[in-house]
Amino acid sequence: LMVCTFGDATDVVWWREQKLPLRQIIGRDGRLVAVQFGSDAFPSRDPEAANARYAQIARKGVGGARQAIVEMLRDAATDSTGSGAAPLRAEPKPIEHAVKFFEKGDRPLEFISTRQWFVRLLDKKEQLLAIGDEIRWHPDFMRLRYRNWTENLNVDWCVSRQRYFGVPFPVWYPLDADAQPDYDHPIVAAANTMPVDPTVDLPPGYRADQRDQAGGFTAEADVYDTWFTSSLTPQIGSGWVLNPERHALRFPADIRPQSHEIIRTWAFYTIAKAWLHEHTMPWKHVVISGWILDPDRKKMSKSKGNVVTPMHLLDQYTSDGCRYWAASARLGTDTAFDEKVLKVGKRLVTKLYNAGKFVLAQAGPHAPIDVELDRAFVERLRQLVTRVTKAFDAFDYAHALQDTESFFWHDFTDTYLELAKHRARDEAGGSAIAGLRLGLRVLLRLFAPVLPYVTDEVWSWVFAEETDAPSIHRAPWPTLEELSTIAAPADAACFDIAVTCLAAINKAKSEAGVSPGRGVAQLTLAASADTLRQLATVQSDVLASARVERHDLVTDDTIAPATFEVRKAEYVAPVEA
DSSP states (O other), rough: OOOOOOSSSSHHHHHHHOOOOOOBBBBSSSSBBOOOTTSSSOOOOSHHHHHHHHHTTOOOHHHHHHHHHHHHHGGGGOOOSSSSOOOSSSSOOOOOOOOOTTTTTTSBOOOOOOOOOOOOOGGGGHHHHHHHHEEESTTHHHHHHHHHHTTTTSOEEEEEEEOOOSSSSSEEEEBTTTTOOEEETTTOOGGGGGGOOOOTSSTTTOGGGTTTTTTTTEOOOOEOHHHHHHTTHHHHHHOGGHHHHHHHHHHSEEEEEEEGIIIIIIIIIHHHHHHHHHHHSSSEEEEEEEEEEOSSSSSOOOOTTOOOOSHHHHHHHHHHHHHHOOOOOOOOOOEEEOOHHHHHHHHHHHHHHHHHHHHHHHOOOOOOSHHHHHHHHHHHHHHHEEEEEEEHTTTOOHHHHHHHHIIIIIIIIIHHHHHHHHHHTTTHHHHHHHHHHHHHHHHHHHTTTSSHHHHHHHHHHHHHHHHSSSSSSSSSSHHHHHHHSSSSOOTTTTTHHHHHHHHHHHHHHHTTTTTOOOSSEEEEEOOHHHHHHTTTTTHHHHHTTBBBBSEHHHHOOOOOSTOOOOEEEOOOOOOOO
16 A cells, blocks of 8 residues: 555555555645655665755645656656666646645645644543433434534544634643753642643743743633634533532433534534533423525535525514514525415414404403303313413424414304304304404414514403513413313314305305405305204304395205305395495
């Protein structure tokens, strides 16, 4: 094998595993360093000639050195075989092969050997895997990304960087008589003296005039890798060594929200630091989001110029509308930006505002919810609270929003509100008013995490005073106990029967070219005996909502269950303007 220290990453691995001699000719500035052929590090059959030739390329950059070497090979005087011919057999030709480039750069990587700081992790894989399994990942399959990264880890954690800015290592080195650092005897700052900047602060026992002088000291110039300090985010938030009592209450934290591409960095290193310091997990849950992609499903990037800034969207679709769009993105899934979702969000905000105005405008004495339709609606509300609470407990906010939104449109505004509003306007409509208010009070709180502004506004109109919660965000989350005082309906299916019957009548109006608000002078409605029996408890609400003045019910057991047919409909003549 031909091994060059270093041509590529494989050479680095072989050099380390086989303990090969280091022959590094590229310096940290990217130029060829001075070397001495004939030494132990650079053996040569003709040191004098080798040093003479190397002097022509020393201090050149890689590209310049490559051109100079070609020129030397064109010269017959450089022949070492005795043939007297120029060593260059043919002119160089460009080739294509896989070469690693540095990030966001257009030049190949050059490997050089430098002193770095490491944290030992390879001997702790099993512990890190076990801690990762104790944490709940949302979605759960993201746990596998963590496991795969940890299992395939092949180097310890390099925590040092050669940058101008960063958190410095609190370390100095003694200098010998030749002003060379004694790396084997570092001077580490005491914990009670932190924070320490070794380029400004002095090590114990030294004077300022001894800095960088023979027999004195020098500061460690490296700074910590960004992940080494950001991996302490939970401890920084908890107070850690600055406030042990608060730290005990706040650590481990509840959740870490982050994107999927930094599981191998931010999540992994945070878990590693928590285990190294306290042998525990840093948080109980990890909530992994996806990327927001452009309409062509490409990652948004400033360098690509495809980033959408949100300020004009906030003005156009409201803050709640933008939050609706964000909360519609599912965990762990990349989402393409779609302005149509913002329009849907703004429409929902407007509808919630108007529904609140209508419901809270209905006044009447406090009354129990005792009408069958109202009780059936509350039963569906119980089921919604159970589902949405479960989804939020699992951090599945997108599904929670989808379920709440679907219920709001289908079960509340388009159906129950339409079916109950006629009773709510009557003097004896106390049950309807109570049912509508209860539905609104629950739905506002279910929407509040996603639509905080419009829900708080509607809440402030009446519920803030009634519940002693000045803000909806101070109000308790809806529970089944809160709804337990309302008796269950005799037949919970009556709600679906009412919705289906009203839809059949409105469909007949549409087919006749009549608006839904047009009155029906005479209606003949057919259904099976069981369906008509279920309709009986909600019939008055359906007919009132459809504005039916007179009706006939026809039993026809050939009609499918829970289905209605409008056999005849005579409509009230429109009022002349």
